[in-house]
Amino acid sequence: xxxxxxxxxxxxxxxxxxxxxxxxxxxxxxxxxxxxxxxxxxxxxxxxxxxxxxxxxxxxxxxxxxxxxxxxxxxxxxxxxxxxxxxxxxxxxxxxxxxxxxxxxxxxxxxxxxxxxxxxxxxxxxxxxxxxxxxxxxxxxxxxxxxxxxxxxxxxxxxxxxxxxxxxxxxxxxxxxxxxxxxxxxxxxxxxxxxxxxxxxxxxxxxxxxxxxxxxxxxxxxxxxxxxxxxxxxxxxxxxxxxxxxxxxxxxxxxxxxxxxxxxxxxxxxxxxxxxxxxxxxxxxxxxxxxxxxxxxxxxxxxxxxxxxxxxxxxxxxxxxxxxxxxxxxxxxxxxxxxxxxxxxxxxxxxxxxxxxxxxxxxxxxxxxxxxxxxxxxxxxxxxxxxxxxxxxxxxxxxxxxxxxxxxxxxxxxxxxxxxxxxxxxxxxxxxxxxxxxxxxxxxxxxxxxxxxxxxxxxxxxxxxxxxxxxxxxxxxxxxxxxxxxxxxxxxxxxxxxxxxxxxxxxxxxxxxxxxxxxxxxxxxxxxxxxxxxxxxxxxxxxxxxxxxxxxxxxxxxxxxxxxxxxxxxxxxxxxxxxxxxxxxxxxxxxxxxxxxxxxxxxxxxxxxxxxxxxxxxxxxxxxxxxxxxxxxxxxxxxxx
Amino acid sequence: xxxxxxxxxxxxxxxxxxxxxxxxxxxxxxxxxxxxxxxxxxxxxxxxxxxxxxxxxxxxxxxxxxxxxxxxxxxxxxxxxxxxxxxxxxxxxxxxxxxxxxxxxxxxxxxxxxxxxxxxxxxxxxxxxxxxxxxxxxxxxxxxxxxxxxxxxxxxxxxxxxxxxxxxxxxxxxxxxxxxxxxxxxxxxxxxxxxxxxxxxxxxxxxxxxxxxxxxxxxxxxxxxxxxxxxxxxxxxxxxxxxxxxxxxxxxxxx
Numbered sequence: 001x002x003x004x005x006x007x008x009x010x011x012x013x014x015x016x017x018x019x020x021x022x023x024x025x026x027x028x029x030x031x032x033x034x035x036x037x038x039x040x041x042x043x044x045x046x047x048x049x050x051x052x053x054x055x056x057x058x059x060x061x062x063x064x065x066x067x068x069x070x071x072x073x074x075x076x077x078x079x080x081x082x083x084x085x086x087x088x089x090x091x092x093x094x095x096x097x098x099x100x101x102x103x104x105x106x107x108x109x110x111x112x113x114x115x116x117x118x119x120x121x122x123x124x125x126x127x128x129x130x131x132x133x134x135x136x137x138x139x140x141x142x143x144x145x146x147x148x149x150x151x152x153x154x155x156x157x158x159x160x161x162x163x164x165x166x167x168x169x170x171x172x173x174x175x176x177x178x179x180x181x182x183x184x185x186x187x188x189x190x191x192x193x194x195x196x197x198x199x200x201x202x203x204x205x206x207x208x209x210x211x212x213x214x215x216x217x218x219x220x221x222x223x224x225x226x227x228x229x230x231x232x233x234x235x236x237x238x239x240x241x242x243x244x245x246x247x248x249x250x251x252x253x254x255x256x257x258x259x260x261x262x263x264x265x266x267x268x269x270x271x272x273x274x275x276x277x278x279x280x281x282x283x284x285x286x287x288x289x290x291x292x293x294x295x296x297x298x299x300x301x302x303x304x305x306x307x308x309x310x311x312x313x314x315x316x317x318x319x320x321x322x323x324x325x326x327x328x329x330x331x332x333x334x335x336x337x338x339x340x341x342x343x344x345x346x347x348x349x350x351x352x353x354x355x356x357x358x359x360x361x362x363x364x365x366x367x368x369x370x371x372x373x374x375x376x377x378x379x380x381x382x383x384x385x386x387x388x389x390x391x392x393x394x395x396x397x398x399x400x401x402x403x404x405x406x407x408x409x410x411x412x413x414x415x416x417x418x419x420x421x422x423x424x425x426x427x428x429x430x431x432x433x434x435x436x437x438x439x440x441x442x443x444x445x446x447x448x449x450x451x452x453x454x455x456x457x458x459x460x461x462x463x464x465x466x467x468x469x470x471x472x473x474x475x476x477x478x479x480x481x482x483x484x485x486x487x488x489x490x491x492x493x494x495x496x497x498x499x500x501x502x503x504x505x506x507x508x509x510x511x512x513x514x515x516x517x518x519x520x521x522x523x524x525x526x527x528x529x530x531x532x533x534x535x536x537x538x539x540x541x542x543x544x545x546x547x548x549x550x551x552x553x554x555x556x557x558x559x560x561x562x563x564x565x566x567x568x569x570x571x572x573x574x575x576x577x578x579x580x581x582x583x584x585x586x587x588x589x590x591x592x593x594x595x596x597x598x599x600x601x602x603x604x605x606x607x608x609x610x611x612x613x614x615x616x617x618x619x620x621x622x623x624x625x626x627x628x629x630x631x632x633x634x635x636x637x638x639x640x641x
Numbered sequence: 642x643x644x645x646x647x648x649x650x651x652x653x654x655x656x657x658x659x660x661x662x663x664x665x666x667x668x669x670x671x672x673x674x675x676x677x678x679x680x681x682x683x684x685x686x687x688x689x690x691x692x693x694x695x696x697x698x699x700x701x702x703x704x705x706x707x708x709x710x711x712x713x714x715x716x717x718x719x720x721x722x723x724x725x726x727x728x729x730x731x732x733x734x735x736x737x738x739x740x741x742x743x744x745x746x747x748x749x750x751x752x753x754x755x756x757x758x759x760x761x762x763x764x765x766x767x768x769x770x771x772x773x774x775x776x777x778x779x780x781x782x783x784x785x786x787x788x789x790x791x792x793x794x795x796x797x798x799x800x801x802x803x804x805x806x807x808x809x810x811x812x813x814x815x816x817x818x819x820x821x822x823x824x825x826x827x828x829x830x831x832x833x834x835x836x837x838x839x840x841x842x843x844x845x846x847x848x849x850x851x852x853x854x855x856x857x858x859x860x861x862x863x864x865x866x867x868x869x870x871x872x873x874x875x876x877x878x879x880x881x882x883x884x885x886x887x888x889x890x891x892x893x894x895x896x
Contacts, residue, residue, distance in 0.1 A: 051774040066696060067761050069801055070704045086781060122775070129777035131770045131830040133794040140784025158794060164703055165797060172769035179765040187758060210750055239698040273671040278679055279700045383702065386725050387673075452774045501686050503679075548691050552653060553751045555694055556686070 003626045006413040007111040012632045016115040024464035031056035033468035035219040039191045041068030044427025045225030046170035047451025053177030064190040069171045072239040076163025077284035079155035080444040082120040091152040093117045104435020105585035112432045119453040130169040147440040155441045160379045191246045192486045194253045201423035202472040205482045212551040216474040221422045228406035228428040232566045234510025236403035237282040243562035255418035256611040258411035258431035261577035266404035267336035271356040280402035285440045288329045290364035294318045295348040303350040305395040327640040334586045337401035351398045360396035407434040411611040415458035426450035436585025493560045498543030502559045522590040530574045537567040582606040642668040645736040670729040694752040700724040705800030710740040715804035715863050722865045744812035746850045759849040766845035767838040768821045796823040798866045805860035811852030816860040819876035836883035
């Protein structure tokens with residue numbers, strides 16, 4: 001298989017414009033003859049479904065939640081980047097491009113990243129026109145703030161609920177198309193397989209989560225907008241329902257999976273409180289604008305937040321400010337996370353478990369006053385207090401890193417098409433724009449860029465190419481076979497009747513990955529993880545207990561299917577981490593570091609995106625490499641010192 | 642902590658439901674309410690019983706999916722979502738009663754899971770600004786006073802959980818609907834369609850079987866996002882103004 005990125009030729013800044021002109025168009029009168037399936041209704045899915053409906057295509061959209069408005073994009077707090085340069089502080093499309101490609105540690109495609117920066121400005125215009133209530137200055141114009149890794153203020157925000165407001169904007173656009181009859185919405189419906197006929201994606205098979213009915217849907221093209229796979233770690237900041245199933249099923253039907261080991265660990269999350277912990281809560285990274293991260297210089301066992309004031313200023317180690325004087329507390333996420341973990345490994349962590357560091361607002365409150373801090377972070381402070389019982393106005397927060405975002409995902413070309421023709425992946429579900437590390441406030445930007453401003457152009461090229469009568473009905477034998485396969489898998493899960501719950505398997509998988517394929521990785525550990533995951537997977541299919549039946553709302557069954565897929569993905573993550581013997585971005589290989597312990601990238605050997613091809617049950621996957629060519633930026637080792 | 646739970650169990654929409662009592666002896670005060678339910682469910686599964694079904698997703702108080710009626714209050718005793726409620730709020734040895742949202746327009750699907758699709762249909766009736774993707778003006782073309790933008794935001798913060806309906810003795814959806822109507826009535830972007838919007842959304846709300854508002858303000862008291870009943874007043878004003886001045890004046894009565 002040859003990977004064709006389809007990145008357009010020509011100067012960087014003209015690639016997208018030229019490409020748009022070269023793409024084939026579908027005649028307006030013919031658009032209504034095409035059907036498109038959109039799976040997932042987060043920022044990418046809702047914006048794509050709405051925009052395609054507006055253009056005149058017939059769209060079927062699916063979400064497993066009870067309403068499209070619940071998709072996990074809703075939980076994004078901090079903001080969305082755009083190269084508007086409203087602040088007159090030296091921002092530009094090129095600078096956003098440069099920051100993103102550098103932040104991703106040079107493991108993303110130049111053309112994609114530049115396009116993302118270009119359309120970022122349109123996203124803000126679009127959202128404001130929809131009535132998204134962004135933060136504003138007293139003069140009535142839009143406010144901005146700076147965000148981790150950037151030295152300009154280009155982040156637009158809506159208090160600490162930016163994702164919610166952007167998603168409700170996209171949801172409203174989606175609702176308008178549902179009302180217009182251009183989008184048919186299927187709530188509480190989960191996609192369980194892709195149907196591929198003669199090498200093209202022709203539809204999907206779904207399960208109605210209330211009745212259990214397995215059904216087929218056919219279309220000219222299928223868009224997977226199904227988010228990331230951070231929940232493979234069991235504990236993450238993802239919603240409980242977030243899963244890899246749609247992407248993984250597509251992978252097993254021929255779509256390559258790229259850079260699976262690139263998982264972002266977010267530095268500012270609320271620490272784990274016990275074995276019952278079901279998820280981790282992120283405190284927005286914007287907090288690092290005003291909060292100072294520290295631990296005691298000398299270990300103090302079990303130091304509580306309320307006793308933090310007893311540590312004198314001279315006895316505190318503001319380790320990020322000390323080690324990275326120019327970026328200080330605003331170093332990128334991976335650097336902040338790894339350094340936090342190092343403090344805890346040294347025994348200087350705080351809290352009952354010693355697995356936390358302080359994030360202190362005392363200086364900011366003294367400088368700006370409580371009201372200013374409250375206006376910026378009030379809801380985050382409230383949330384923190386709600387969960388921990390501690391008041392961050394009175395004492396420092398305690399934070400610890402947690403899995404937050406997955407840069408890896410389905411491999412897509414410049415048109416967002418996977419290696420299966422007619423099958424697209426948008427938003428976090430694809431791998432395309434963030435390289436080995438995503439900058440803060442860039443996830444919302446990418447989800448909406450893909451849905452509002454990329455796919456409406458690129459899909460037309462494919463559809464015009466195949467023609468509207470090139471469609472396969474659900475009576476086709478391959479649809480029947482796929483339904484059969486999905487049904488038998490459901491029955492298999494229910495028939496095992498073993499001794500361990502789905503969650504027990506999931507937790508074990510998560511712990512293994514966190515230990516060996518988390519913030520730092522090495523060859524020996526990864527090999528242990530691979531063996532453990534294989535054993536766990538074998539055990540799962542012999543010893544899982546899924547109660548209830550297939551023909552009703554059965555949340556254990558839903559979880560079981562998702563965990564079964566995570567158990568396969570986990571091994572691929574480990575394989576990918578084993579292959580990449582360099583440190584880059586989020587991926588810290590202990591064998592590859594500089595003399596002062598910073599990540600060491602090896603561009604001569606690893607300037608590629610890895611794209612894995614499924615080769616059958618229990619067969620090793622085949623690695624394809626997409627070489628990354630950098631024509632515009634010079635590769636430098638990241639330094640935030 | 643040890644607690645006793647009385648939980649509404651109902652196999653399906655049309656099945657007869659009943660309360661079942663569970664003794665739960667392994668509760669930590671740091672657990673969220675949903676984590677307490679997770680642990681109970683694991684115990685049930687180990688005994689070969691079906692776990693208690695409840696809706697939940699983000700578990701950080703923003704998706705609006707969780708929906709339990711706890712000790713006679715939607716989302717329990719605090720003004721927060723159930724996922725943000727922690728067991729330290731309850732007393733050791735306490736008996737806690739858990740029910741689904743109770744409203745005709747929110748039929749029970751199973752146990753504590755209800756069907757809130759009526760909310761989606763109300764939004765589809767007009768909860769949007771009719772702009773297509775592309776072709777919109779620069780975001781800073783229309784300055785919006787900060788005070789107005791903030792007030793619009795307060796209304797837009799609604800998470801669509803349905804606690805307002807569950808709290809209301811009439812099962813009225815006025816707070817939910819008025820939050821969206823207010824957001825667009827306040828912002829200039831929403832002005833072009835403000836009349837049709839309020840008419841259509843109210844019409845849909847009525848057809849879904851939600852009750853009327855009798856100003857008890859239970860909705861505001863229970864709303865986890867502190868949506869104000871001032872929005873209801875604004876919606877009433879918008880509605881009245883639309884009825885007397887819209888292009889398609891509808892004259893009620895006599896049908």
